[in-house]
Amino acid sequence: MTTFYDVPAEDLIEAVAEKLESDLEEPEWLAFTKTGTGRELPPEQDDFWSRRAASLLRKVAADGPVGVERLRNAYGNADNGTTRYRVRPNRKKEGSGNVIRTALQQLEDAGYIETSEKRGRTISGEGRALLDDTAAELLEELDRPELERYA
DSSP: OOOGGGSOHHHHHHHHHHHHTTTOOOOGGGGTOOSBTTOSSOOOOTTHHHHHHHHHHHHHHHHOSBOHHHHHHHTOEEEOSOTTTOOSOOEEEOBOHHHHHHHHHHHHHHTSEEEETTTEEEEOHHHHHHHHHHHHHHHHHOOOGGGGGGO
């Protein structure tokens, strides 16, 4: 049985994003917002919303019960002063909580994520099935010798 751990994360996220496009609705404010306090511009990818939702789905499945605060830390970036001198030590900047929270709410409405009281969000049976089925399809398509032991 193939699980989502058996395929490379970036390939799985791309494949799951294609399947999630019909289930999720991109918010209208996404074109104007940044994805974190350490960013300067909004995202430039056309399918950013579905990719972020697929990435969140995989991260919730892997790290399992997880809250928005831990996900903000995971999707943040390092800020080390100006790009000219780089004299300050690195400081961690958090990702956007609104982007993460809205995507998680949409995944919850679609039935892929469940909320457990006082513990955070966990993956549902439908979400696990989506990830594992997509991983099995992807494993057949990938032509990488190091992955043949999982097939």
